[in-house]
Amino acid sequence: MLDLRRLRLLRELARRGTIAAVAEALSYSPSAVSQQLATLEKEAGARLLEPAGRRVRLTAQAELLVAHAEVLLEELERTEAALAQSLNDTVGTLRVAAFQRAVLALVPPALSELQPRYPALRVEVTELEPERAYPALISGEFDLILDEEYPGFPLPRARQTDRHDLFADDLRLAVPGGWAERSLPSLAARPFAMEPPGTARDWAMSVCRQAGFEPDVRYTSTDLQVHLRLVEAGLAAALLPGLSGVARHPGVVTHPLPGHPQRQIFTATRRGAARHPRIQAFTTALNAHRPAAAAR
Numbered sequence: 001m002l003d004l005r006r007l008r009l010l011r012e013l014a015r016r017g018t019i020a021a022v023a024e025a026l027s028y029s030p031s032a033v034s035q036q037l038a039t040l041e042k043e044a045g046a047r048l049l050e051p052a053g054r055r056v057r058l059t060a061q062a063e064l065l066v067a068h069a070e071v072l073l074e075e076l077e078r079t080e081a082a083l084a085q086s087l088n089d090t091v092g093t094l095r096v097a098a099f100q101r102a103v104l105a106l107v108p109p110a111l112s113e114l115q116p117r118y119p120a121l122r123v124e125v126t127e128l129e130p131e132r133a134y135p136a137l138i139s140g141e142f143d144l145i146l147d148e149e150y151p152g153f154p155l156p157r158a159r160q161t162d163r164h165d166l167f168a169d170d171l172r173l174a175v176p177g178g179w180a181e182r183s184l185p186s187l188a189a190r191p192f193a194m195e196p197p198g199t200a201r202d203w204a205m206s207v208c209r210q211a212g213f214e215p216d217v218r219y220t221s222t223d224l225q226v227h228l229r230l231v232e233a234g235l236a237a238a239l240l241p242g243l244s245g246v247a248r249h250p251g252v253v254t255h256p257l258p259g260h261p262q263r264q265i266f267t268a269t270r271r272g273a274a275r276h277p278r279i280q281a282f283t284t285a286l287n288a289h290r291p292a293a294a295a296r
Contacts (some may be wrong), residue, residue, distance in 0.1 A: 077272030
């Protein structure tokens with residue numbers, strides 16, 4: 001009989017490439033991972049790994065097991081969700097990874113609603129960027145990711161995950177109240193505050209280029225509150241989402257961008273887990289308490 005926990009280790013090895021990486025991700029020692037995989041080979045009655053320089057390579061039989069493990073793990077998620085639904089009680093721990101703006105604007109009101117309604121539900125929230133959050137979601141470290149997607153820059157979708165769109169968040173031009181400029185083309189000679197290179201920065205750069213200029217990015221920060229403070233101080237313009245609180249920030253004037261762009265706020269879960277009561281309770285609370293500025 002094949003052990004599902006060992007199949008999960010084999011799947012992680014297929015994803016991460018080395019036994020050391022699997023051990024680090026799942027909080028095992030490398031020797032423990034090797035021992036479990038050796039036991040899985042005995043259970044399968046076939047060789048699963050072969051040397052490839054300093055690494056190991058999965059055999060054809062191992063690849064076959066990984067493909068079937070994906071199906072089995074997805075079905076296990078559905079089974080656990082169905083069992084939890086049958087109990088008519090939302091209990092246990094939900095582990096959430098979220099980007100910074102969501103932690104600031106969305107998560108606190110959602111948790112404030114959940115606590116009195118589901119006193120036996122514990123929600124653990126970690127601020128984590130997507131490139132680290134998705135592997136951790138698939139491996140089971142988190143149950144749900146709260147993420148963002150900018151227009152024109154679709155994110156890759158892992159086949160082991162399901163995505164659920166929550167709402168659209170307006171993207172607007174923010175300028176200091178004392179500046180005369182009120183449109184993007186008129187700001188070609190002004191400095192900008194933007195995020196580091198990546199999805200949000202790439203989107204903002206493309207919007208400026210479509211307006212006919214290369215922006216002077218003088219300030220770079222992942223923290224949109226820093227962007228707002230720079231705009232308030234009269235030092236920069238910025239392209240900011242509604243969740244940043246830009247519409248309510250003193251000293252900052254907002255203007256629509258061409259085409260009224262919006263980013264999408266969404267959740268991601270492991271496939272088969274989306275109907276788990278813990279996940280449904282949390283996503284319902286997120287939708288109920290989204291800021292009014294986040295959607296038209």
